[in-house]
Amino acid sequence: MYVRKNLRARFVWQEYGWRPLLIFATYDALICLLYGPLDVHWLDIPWQPVALLGTAVAFYIGFKNNGSYDRFWEGRRLWGAVVNTSRVWTLQTFDFVRNLSGSYISATADLPATHRRLVYRHLAWCNALRLHLRRQTAERWDTDVAPFLENKAERALRSMANPPTHLLRCQSRELLDLHEQGLLTEFRHVEMMTTIQDLLDAQGACERIKNTPFPRQYAYFSYVFVWIFAALLPLGLVEEFDRRVALGSHHVWLMVPFAAIVSWVYNTIERVGHNSEDPFDNRENDVPITAICRSIEIDLRELLGETSPPRPVQPIEDVLY
Known part of the structure; x- marks a missing residue:
C-alpha cells in the first residue's frame, strides 16, 4: 500500500x-x-x-x-477484523484458561506455557494465512511461520493444501484437551470456539476474494475499449x-x-x-498484510509480557507491504 x-x-x-x-x-x-x-x-x-x-x-x-x-476495501476490513479478533483471542486465553478451584489439574500443567503456546500458534495462523493468500507458503514457511510452532507435526503442516485451517484445527483440539483437564469451563470453551469461528469466517472471506478473479469480461473489455x-x-x-x-x-x-x-x-x-483487482497480490496498491501481521505480533507479544517485540514493518520506497 x-x-x-x-x-x-x-x-x-x-x-x-x-x-x-x-x-x-x-x-x-x-x-x-x-x-x-x-x-x-x-x-x-x-x-x-x-x-x-x-x-x-x-x-x-x-x-x-x-x-x-470494493474488493480492496473488503480485504482491508477483513484484516481489520483479524486484528481485533486476535486481541480478543489473547485476552480470552489469559482470562479463560485458568486453574479453577476444585478442578483436577495435572501435575505438569503450566499455565504460562499454555498461554504462550495458544498465542504463538495464533501468530503462526496469521502469518500462514498471509502466505496462503500470496501463494508464498513453500518459500516463506520456515522463516515466517515455523518459529511460532513448538510441535514438529504442526511445523509439517506446510505440505497441506490449506495450512491456516489445520492450524485452527490444532487450536480447537487443544481447547478440547484443556476443557477435559478442567482448565476451561464449558461456557468459556464455547466462547473461545466462537472466536475460532470468527477467524475461520475472515479466512474464508479472504479466500473468496483471492480465488474469485475479477470478472474477465469487465477487465478485458475496459482495456479494449480504452485503446479503441x-x-x-x-x-x-x-x-x-x-x-x-x-x-x-x-x-x-x-x-x-x-x-x-x-x-x-x-x-x-x-x-x-x-x-486493485487482487488486494492480496503483494504489490504497491494492495492491502499491507505483512505490516498488519507484524502489528498483531507486537500487540500479542507485549500482552504476553515480552519486553523485546519486533519492530514495525517500515515502508520501502513509500510502499508498505
Whole structure:
C-alpha cells in the first residue's frame, strides 16, 4: 500500500507514465503527419461519435474501478477484523484458561506455557494465512511461520493444501484437551470456539476474494475499449485543430499533445482499477498484510509480557507491504 500523501512523480512516471504516453504520442504524431504534410484527409472522422464513445468508456471503466475498490476495501476490513479478533483471542486465553478451584489439574500443567503456546500458534495462523493468500507458503514457511510452532507435526503442516485451517484445527483440539483437564469451563470453551469461528469466517472471506478473479469480461473489455477510444481520438480531433486558423500554419500539430494526454488519462484510470483487482497480490496498491501481521505480533507479544517485540514493518520506497 502506497503510504505517502502524494504520489512521487518518479512512481507515476514508471508505473503509469512513459510507456503508454510514448505509444499514444507516436500514434497521434503519425496521424498528424498523414493528415497535414501528406494531405491524407480521408483519415478525419466527425468528432461527435468519438465524444459519445469517450462518454461510454468513462462510464464503463468507472463501473470497473468501483468493483475493484470494493474488493480492496473488503480485504482491508477483513484484516481489520483479524486484528481485533486476535486481541480478543489473547485476552480470552489469559482470562479463560485458568486453574479453577476444585478442578483436577495435572501435575505438569503450566499455565504460562499454555498461554504462550495458544498465542504463538495464533501468530503462526496469521502469518500462514498471509502466505496462503500470496501463494508464498513453500518459500516463506520456515522463516515466517515455523518459529511460532513448538510441535514438529504442526511445523509439517506446510505440505497441506490449506495450512491456516489445520492450524485452527490444532487450536480447537487443544481447547478440547484443556476443557477435559478442567482448565476451561464449558461456557468459556464455547466462547473461545466462537472466536475460532470468527477467524475461520475472515479466512474464508479472504479466500473468496483471492480465488474469485475479477470478472474477465469487465477487465478485458475496459482495456479494449480504452485503446479503441485512443485509436479514434486523433482521427476526430485532427480536423477540429485544422479549423483553428488563428493558431497559425502548424496549428494541427497541437493535436498530438492534447490527444496523447486525454488517451493517457483514460488509460491511467483503467490501470488504477486493474491494479486493485487482487488486494492480496503483494504489490504497491494492495492491502499491507505483512505490516498488519507484524502489528498483531507486537500487540500479542507485549500482552504476553515480552519486553523485546519486533519492530514495525517500515515502508520501502513509500510502499508498505
